[in-house]
Amino acid sequence: MKICRRRMLQLTGSLPFWPAVVPALASQTPPKDTQTVVVKLFGAGLGSLDSYGTGVLVSAEGHVLTVASHLVSTGFLTAVTADGRRFTAETVATEPSMDAALLKLKTEPADQFPCIDLKTAVEPAVGTPVLAWSNMFRVAAGNEPVSVVHGVIAASVSLDAVQGKWKFPLKSHVWLIDAITNNSGAAGGLLTDSDGQPVGLIGREIRHATSGTWVNYAVPLKTLQPAVEAMLKGQRLTPAAPTTVAEPLLSARDLTGRFGLTLIPAVLERTPAWIDSVVPGTAAAQAGFRRGDLIVLVGDAVITSESDARRRLAEYRAGQKAAITVSRDEQLLELSLLVPAATTTGR
């Protein structure tokens, strides 16, 4: 494992990024079933507002999740399922803070639909290859399969974006995708990993508030799940609801006291995990850490900030060895840190 990872570091160090992702996708063709849970939506549009969009079936009775766009607010929606059947769709509820809307297909009581189970939605790591399924540009008509586009989750961020001249109101955290997924009609489409596991709801065509660049993003389905459940029950989600699970975090004091490692304090929201000092004679010193090292990996997890490093290190128990990769003098080094026992004198 150790050798294997080293080789890959060397390999990707000398090459552009994208070829590295290819084999991960190459072993799989897109899961066929995913096509059956994506519906094409048609409604009212005007000018740059498209008259078509995409939705995802989230219940066997025909509930469809999509974005809370003009298509939903103007009504008169027709949904075309993957097998080409056409249904009138009615809006059940909207959740503006997450830019989500729930529709219900007008069906015969016996109709059953393939659907995604939001509970099975996965939260893949940044860097995971993904597939985006949508009715973009209305390329597929009737029973024709929707378009599928490949990409990689590039970042997990909160959006600072505009739609036209208006500030885009989405409050939730989103994934940015390194491919052009948010095209005309793609909003409300499905983002999956390469196994077809549901990941996110493709967002609208919006631009970054400062740079003006088009943003390709998707709202995590895991984040949407409580809102969808509330909407299915006919309730509104309470505005204060976004529940953040408190993850154990190693305190800065613990890090210095126990490990002998001090990181540059978090002066910014995402201060990189730079080592400020190493206490001589501690586990950190034995492992070979030096002032100025940048922690880039703990185990296999990518470290993007100082707090990230403390969160990952908290997962190790005393006596375990943590493989930590640092960047030093433009080179990557893997150091092995023996996690010391909790100090009794610390606090």
Add this chain to the structure above:
Amino acid sequence: MYQSSIVLLMYLSALSLVAAEDLKQSEQQRIEVIRRISPAVVCVMDAAGAGGGSGVLISADGYAISNFHVTSGSASFLKCGLNDGRVYDAVLVGIDPTGDVSLIRLLGRSDFPFATAGNSDNVRAGDQCLALGNPFLLASDFSPTVTWGIVSGTRRYQYPSGTFLEYTDCIQIDASINPGNSGGPLFDIQGRWIGINGRASFEKRGRVNSGAAYAISVNQVLHFVDHLKCGLIVDHGRLDFTVESDEQFNVVVQQVSELSEAYRRGLRSGAVLESFAGRRLTSANDFQNVVGIYPEGTRLPLVWRDRTGQHTATVRLGPLHAFQKTPELPQERRPEGHPENDSQQPEQPSPELLKLFTAREGFCNYYFNDAATQQLLTPMLQRLADVTPDMAWKITVSSADEATALQGEIAVTRNTVGLRLNDQSWLQNTETPKLQDEPPTFPGFLLAVNHLHRLLRKDKPAFDELTAAGRTVHQPSGRALRILLARTGARSTRWYFSDDQPLPVALDLEPEAATDEIRLIFDDWKMWSGLLFPERLGIVDPTTEQVSWLRITAASAQQEQNK
């Protein structure tokens, strides 16, 4: 540096599951494939060496495919760059404006590298693909730009949208396609040529990659390539009936022209189309997709069902646009980098190059048509060297099927054809365009024999115009045969030639407008006394597609009395 390390490492978490050896191997394979396919990729420029798009070589003698909208900005002579860094002269050979395809020929080598075609019907959504070409005219040394992606959808239909460029049955990809990629090849990950990148969905973001581009399928291109080699302005086809999809995914026939072949075969409004050209249909788009991949004039099998059951027939595609000259593209569809006031003056084409172009109304480049036509006619005329000149024919026939027990005689002069079968006889004057006296079971048979008489003249065939017109799958034989169109007045005979012998193997002739074609098959050509004539003559029944055979027992030719 730290920042870039972070970005780099973000990708690594995705990789941790992939064995490094697999990664290395697949990467090495991809590099190998790109190395292998790149030499066949062409940078297509105008005669001044400016502007341009992309193309792909398809044979060692320099034939290359590009987009019509790429070459339409240039005159008939072009400059082409290959990744050996050299610039080659090229000439425009044939165009398919509707399908947005053009054929050019590069000169100066007999060992051009070329791409090997795959089967685009086997392409599936999710397949990896490689697009090679010349986006933004980046490569000054003509080494193509490579973009990688997946197939986003197959069998896509893209409307003409204000022009005549119609993309049917095309391959949708998410590999980056930008201005300058047009005309360049799409390959599968094994390096098989599967399409020609020509179009993308551009909307709010300007004319750059939007993640939705479309490639003309290689199977469509191959249906047209022999037509293009004949220097033609190749047309697409249409059928004289309309269809609509219904809620049950039936393709329902709406209106059928009463003058159409389909009507004569019994197709009526309300019938449900089951398949066309062997492809099952579930929507009007499906139907449009199949019609769009064949050249005008192709005869294809149609299966439909109505109250009386299932029916099968073959129908011929009629002309869609019938362009007489190269059509004009609207400004926004013209290739990038062809400024009207380009200061660069094209150099004068060399005499060798000039020889390869002949302008003629109705053709893209008549030089290539003439060459292809002579290729069909010369061996035939050589074969006719020993026949009696200016001949009158007398042929004794009997039915090959013993049960029908027909006995008779065909007598042919320059202006008349007579047929006697048992105690019935017919006489057709072939100078008038009207059918007068033809056997009711095979109307047009006498006229067709007259056309055979015109073709087999010792000096040269007696038609107003002879035009090589590509290659098609002949019905009902199923053989891919070369076509020679022989026009007299407004009427054309379609002669079919195989590659292995100089005399035609079949003939299709529409004796009068809106009537069934007479379709003959010639089997086992033989030198009789002074006359070349087949030993067996087949007549195709238009309804059943069954062939009735006449056996020739004697044939002779003699000098015709001058009037």
